[in-house]
Amino acid sequence: MAFLEVKDLEVEFQVDKKPVIPLKGISFEMNEGEVLGIVGETGSGKSLTAHAIMGLSAMSGGKIRGSVKFAGQSLLDLSEKAMQSIRGSQIAFIPQNPMTSLDPVYRVGDQIMEGLLNHADLSKSKAKQQVLDIMEKLNIPKAEHVFQQYPHELSGGLKQRIVIAMGLCANPRLLIADEPTTALDVTVQAQIVRLFKEITVSKGIGLLLITHDLGVIAQICDKVAVMYAGNLVELARIESLFGSPRHPYTQALLNCIPSIGMKQGSLAAIYGNVPSATDCPDGCPFHPRCPHSFSTCESTMPTLIQIEGGAKVACHLYQENQE
Amino acid sequence: MWTYVVRRTLLLIPIFFIISVVVFALIHMVPGDPIDSLLGPGSTAADRVELTAAYGLDKSLPVQYVVWLKKFLTGDMGQSIIEKQPVLDMLVYNAPFTVRLGLASLFISFFVGIFLGIISSAAKNTFIDYISMIIALLGVTVPAFWLGLILMLIFSVTLGWFPVSGSGSLSALVLPAVTVGLGGAGLIARITRVSMLEMFNKDFVLLLYAKGLSKPAIIFRHIFRNALMPIITIFGLRLGWILGGAVTIEIVFSRPGVGSMLLSALYRRDYPVVQASLIALTMAVIIGAFIADIMYAYADPRVRDAYK
Amino acid sequence: MVDAQVVEKKHKSPWTIILKRLSGNKMGVIGTILILCLVLVAIFAPILEPHSYKEQHIENMNAPPSVNHLLGTDDLGRDMLSRIIRGARISFVVGVLSVAISVLIGVVIGSIAGFYGGVIDTVLTTIADLTWSMPAILIALLLVAIIGAGLESVIIAIGLSYWAQYARLIRGQILSLKSATYIEATRALGASNYVILFKHLIPNSLSPVIVAATIGIGNAIVLEATLGFLGMGAQPPTPSWGAMMSNGTAYLFISPWVIIFPGLAMMITVLGFNLFGDALIDIMDVKNKESI
Numbered sequence: 001m002a003f004l005e006v007k008d009l010e011v012e013f014q015v016d017k018k019p020v021i022p023l024k025g026i027s028f029e030m031n032e033g034e035v036l037g038i039v040g041e042t043g044s045g046k047s048l049t050a051h052a053i054m055g056l057s058a059m060s061g062g063k064i065r066g067s068v069k070f071a072g073q074s075l076l077d078l079s080e081k082a083m084q085s086i087r088g089s090q091i092a093f094i095p096q097n098p099m100t101s102l103d104p105v106y107r108v109g110d111q112i113m114e115g116l117l118n119h120a121d122l123s124k125s126k127a128k129q130q131v132l133d134i135m136e137k138l139n140i141p142k143a144e145h146v147f148q149q150y151p152h153e154l155s156g157g158l159k160q161r162i163v164i165a166m167g168l169c170a171n172p173r174l175l176i177a178d179e180p181t182t183a184l185d186v187t188v189q190a191q192i193v194r195l196f197k198e199i200t201v202s203k204g205i206g207l208l209l210i211t212h213d214l215g216v217i218a219q220i221c222d223k224v225a226v227m228y229a230g231n232l233v234e235l236a237r238i239e240s241l242f243g244s245p246r247h248p249y250t251q252a253l254l255n256c257i258p259s260i261g262m263k264q265g266s267l268a269a270i271y272g273n274v275p276s277a278t279d280c281p282d283g284c285p286f287h288p289r290c291p292h293s294f295s296t297c298e299s300t301m302p303t304l305i306q307i308e309g310g311a312k313v314a315c316h317l318y319q320e321n322q323e
Numbered sequence: 324m325w326t327y328v329v330r331r332t333l334l335l336i337p338i339f340f341i342i343s344v345v346v347f348a349l350i351h352m353v354p355g356d357p358i359d360s361l362l363g364p365g366s367t368a369a370d371r372v373e374l375t376a377a378y379g380l381d382k383s384l385p386v387q388y389v390v391w392l393k394k395f396l397t398g399d400m401g402q403s404i405i406e407k408q409p410v411l412d413m414l415v416y417n418a419p420f421t422v423r424l425g426l427a428s429l430f431i432s433f434f435v436g437i438f439l440g441i442i443s444s445a446a447k448n449t450f451i452d453y454i455s456m457i458i459a460l461l462g463v464t465v466p467a468f469w470l471g472l473i474l475m476l477i478f479s480v481t482l483g484w485f486p487v488s489g490s491g492s493l494s495a496l497v498l499p500a501v502t503v504g505l506g507g508a509g510l511i512a513r514i515t516r517v518s519m520l521e522m523f524n525k526d527f528v529l530l531l532y533a534k535g536l537s538k539p540a541i542i543f544r545h546i547f548r549n550a551l552m553p554i555i556t557i558f559g560l561r562l563g564w565i566l567g568g569a570v571t572i573e574i575v576f577s578r579p580g581v582g583s584m585l586l587s588a589l590y591r592r593d594y595p596v597v598q599a600s601l602i603a604l605t606m607a608v609i610i611g612a613f614i615a616d617i618m619y620a621y622a623d624p625r626v627r628d629a630y631k
Numbered sequence: 632m633v634d635a636q637v638v639e640k641k642h643k644s645p646w647t648i649i650l651k652r653l654s655g656n657k658m659g660v661i662g663t664i665l666i667l668c669l670v671l672v673a674i675f676a677p678i679l680e681p682h683s684y685k686e687q688h689i690e691n692m693n694a695p696p697s698v699n700h701l702l703g704t705d706d707l708g709r710d711m712l713s714r715i716i717r718g719a720r721i722s723f724v725v726g727v728l729s730v731a732i733s734v735l736i737g738v739v740i741g742s743i744a745g746f747y748g749g750v751i752d753t754v755l756t757t758i759a760d761l762t763w764s765m766p767a768i769l770i771a772l773l774l775v776a777i778i779g780a781g782l783e784s785v786i787i788a789i790g791l792s793y794w795a796q797y798a799r800l801i802r803g804q805i806l807s808l809k810s811a812t813y814i815e816a817t818r819a820l821g822a823s824n825y826v827i828l829f830k831h832l833i834p835n836s837l838s839p840v841i842v843a844a845t846i847g848i849g850n851a852i853v854l855e856a857t858l859g860f861l862g863m864g865a866q867p868p869t870p871s872w873g874a875m876m877s878n879g880t881a882y883l884f885i886s887p888w889v890i891i892f893p894g895l896a897m898m899i900t901v902l903g904f905n906l907f908g909d910a911l912i913d914i915m916d917v918k919n920k921e922s923i
Contacts, residue, residue: 016655051529059532081537088535095533100526103545104625105552115534150624166534341761352777453658456909457902464849464901466856469876469894476887513909560764567766571857585769586861589776601769608764 002029003206004053004174008066011048011057015278022277023048025066026232027304028225032173033204035197037217037238039253040227041274046210047096049227050176053208054093055083071173089119092167094177098160098184102151108162109147116169134165138195157188164192168199174206181216193219214257218242226250229275229285232304236311246313248290284316292317327620331613338609339602343395346601347388350594359592391598401595405588410599413584418603421580424499424569425607431504432511432565437554439508440515445542447520456516462509467568471502471575488577499576503568510564514557518550525549552623559615563608570604652914659910665903672719680713684870693886703888705878711888714870715896721871722900725786725855726848732790733851734844737797738833744798745805746828756802763795767850768857775863782865785858789851796847797840804836842911849904852897872897 011023023045030036038046051057052064055075068075070091075083087093095101103111112131116122122130128147135143138161151159160180167175177196181189197220200207211217217224217238224241226234226249234247245251252270272289275281281288287297296316304314358374375381379390394401400410439459443452462470478498479487489495522528523546531541570582577583581600588596620626653659672679687707696703702711744755762770767789774788808814809832817827852872858864859873860880872893879890 016651054533056529056532059529084535084537086535087533093530093533095526095530097526101530103527103531103549105548105623106545114536118535118540150628152625152628163530166530338761341757349773349777353773354777354779456658460902460905461898464853464898464905465894466853466860466873466876466897468857468860468880469890469897472880472883472890473894476883480884517912560760563764563766563769567768570766570768571861574861586772589772590862601773604769605765608766609761612764 002069003032003034003071004030004208005069006049006053006066007069009049009052009068010065011045011052012063012065013061020277022230023052024230026225026227026230027066028232028235030174030206030208030223033200033206034223035200035207035209035221037221037224038208038210038227039212039214039217039224041212043229043274043276044227045230046212046227047178048230050093050178050208050210053176054087054091055080056093085119088115088172089170090172091174091176092170092172094163094167094175094180096178096180096182098163098180099156101163102159104151106150107148108151108154108159109149112162112166112169115166119170131165131169134169135161137199138165138168140165156184157191160184160188160192161195164195168205171203172205174208175200176208176210178210179212180209181211181213189216196220214253226253229280230277231285231301231314233286233315234311234313235304236309236313240309240311244309246307246311246318247286247315248292248317249286252289284314328617331616335606335609335613339606342605342609343392343602344388346598346605347391348384350597350601351384351387353592391595400599403588403593403596405591405593406596410595413596414581414599414603417579417581417584417600420578421569421573421582423496424503424572424578424580425566427496427500428503428507428565428569431500432507435504435508436511437515439512440519441542441547443512444516444519444523445538455512459509459512462505462507466571467502467506468571468575470505471499471572474498474502475576495576495578499569499572499578502575503565503572506568507565510561511554511558514554515550518553519546522546522549552619555615555619555622559612559619562611562615566604566608566611649914653910656910656913658906659914662903662906662908662910665899666907669719669723669900669903672716673723676716676720680710680716682710682713684713684717685709685868693882693889695886696888702892703886705875705889706882706886711875711892714875715872715893717870718872718875718893718896719900721782721865721869722852722855722897725782725789725871726852726904729786729789729851729855730793730844730847732787733793733847734797734840736790736794737799738801738840740794741798741801742805742828742833742836745802745809746824746832752802755798759795759798759802762792763799767792767854771854771858772861772863775858780863780866782869782871785855785864788858789854792854793847793851796843800839800843801833801836804839805832808832808835838915842908842915845911846905846908849901849908852901852904856897 006029007027008025009023009027010021010025012019012021014020022043026045026049028036038049040046048057048062051060052062053068053070053075055064055078057064064076066076070086073086075086078086102108106114109128109131112134113124113127116127116130117124120127132143132147135146140146140158140161146154146158146162151162154162164180167177180196181192184192193216196207196209199205200220207220209216209221221238223235223237225232226241226247228249234241234245234250236246241250242254245254249270256270270289275285275288281298283299284290284293284297284302287293290297294316300316302314302316302319304312305319306312307318358371358380372381379387382390391401398411400414402408403410403413406413436459439455443455443459446452475487475498478484484494485498486492486495519542528541528546531545536544569580570585572578573580573582574586581603585597585600585604587593588600653663681701687709688704689707691704692706693704702715704710705714740755740759744752744759770792771785771788774791775784778784778787814827814831817831822830855864855871856873856876859871860877862877864873864877865871866874875893876890876897879886879893882889
């Protein structure tokens, strides 16, 4: 059995008393210690996937359907209380925006400790020592001093590390990081990405990395899931995805990455916008922007199927070949 | 931090001057003459001139102000024209009653207001939310005097639990304090609810859930702690509201106090008394706001830093 | 969390949106109904009142509620229900007019302070802050003492007591809008100060003012009653709820209905304005909610 198994995960919100489904039944698996990247544009449902796995969508009034199996447990069937004991200890979360994700009125050290003390039966001094150890491992200079500081006194890079320290302090088996580098300077980004790689590899922690940055994906992921308008459109190992992308959306996405030595004017843009959850087109949601679309695409939603080479893709181009 | 406190304290001095000038000017715009109420029947024009001069009312306004201010700064607030006793003595006698009523109602406002505010924010848009918000609103939808009279009707007249009036015992303080306190509670409950709800949507709350904290821990340790800041600020600014309620409630329950002192002086155009009690009430409001400001700086590390 | 809000598609007029959102807000609907009732009662008072509001029947004074006089009679034998219906008019007029005065003064002072900044701003803001922190009842009392009792002076005094809140709101809005990109763009296109202030800044600053004014009408009605109780309000025989209540104080233990019913009428009315105003805060997505 896989370490993390997500099946037909769906989230529904009520907007003006009408159901809106921004996440439309996605499925994927992840092995222990693996690094899975989820990539997609803004509004594709990446963050929602993370929130749904952790049961956080319920906080904002979302209804979660489908199943999430983590280390043999079915998370969506657990009580809120049981879920609380998993959140922050077995599954840790690193939020999108470290600048605003810390409580402004408490010292950062206490905030890291709070999560630790919540899950482990530790004395305060032991907990503090553990936190300081993690802070040092994360290359936080003068950890003792930073421990005593308030969030507003820290730089963005430091806050990011604090938030990571929070995620790591309870030794989780799975780390879900939601765009952990977007709020940072490019130079700091590189550092943080390297740090992630080191930690997850050395500790054997599974990492679910959500990003819209294919560069970050290329650096650390084993597998990649590409999302579009609340659907998973391609799931492949990293070599396969970058080497021979199957879904037209993935191909378009890869064409958007500039590379050194590229001819001027050859950088492509994807025409149009991601449809919103309220007026998604019938059939394949990508068909209005797809250069290869044909009549079936406008009426039928393609399912995610295995193709040769181990990749999975949801596109009629490949389904036709199979039949 | 201390330099900030000192700076704010020094700022009270010009504020005092502005207030004293405005109050002085306004009071002398009130038509009618206190001398009228002093002159008995059959008094002559000469009596009037004499009395007017005796109280210094024949001089020009700026001169009267300077004379008044000089005396005020030495602690001499003048003589009550009607009561024939030093205004300072009257203030010293009355102020403790108002302070007691004020503090008791503050306590009730905070206690009830924060309680209702937290409950309704945690149960947003449920029946509980609606009920507690309506309870909170009741305090601001009726005049304080009406609420006081109704409470008196129920708890003093019908049930006989508390005295109808008076100021001696603690039980005499209950109804007035509850009346004034409920008005303030409505205000505080609404601010608490709004600022708590605002906090629920902050990014850091999502992370708190993700850390596996329980809802009560998140609400009390984090959301409420953060929501407390706007509550303190607004509270400092609206302290006057609560004090305004105390002024009328003293009349309702025939309690001594600065409010009833002010009103009876206002009816009888007793300038020195009106002036002194208005300034006392005003300065109380401003000093309250000042204390709230300091508390605010103390409660929020970001503000504390800005004042370093 | 944001995903739920991605929607709100297709352009509708702002009024349609407001109405639609209002209908989804239970408290807002209750508030609207209460206000509509008040307005209807105020308009049709002469038709609705079962008796004359001023006819005295000394032989039937301080009569408890009965079939003929549903809410009893007062110390002059006048029908309480009719007087309360009549009083709705007065309360409504007092509330709306005095808030209109406050808003007018507040908008003028607030926009001058916010737009010009500098020393003007410091002086005006200090005055507004001082006024706002004062108990309105004290300001109003002093003003009524100066201009004399009566309904007109009560309206003016209440108007002058509450302006500071609107000044603060408008100033805050204008300050935050002034640096908005579209205002800078307008300025770059050569628009005059006048055009920027009156065509752009003030209209776009009004939504918190509208909300505050709605709740302010309720506050003004309550303040009128308090002034009445302190003997500084509308004078008899004006059937204002405040005057009726203060009149009833003397008979509290003999005929409590004389004071209870006008108070309940006021409670329901003011509750209406508060609920409606609170709903508007959500509906119009007002920032700076605390200062309303």
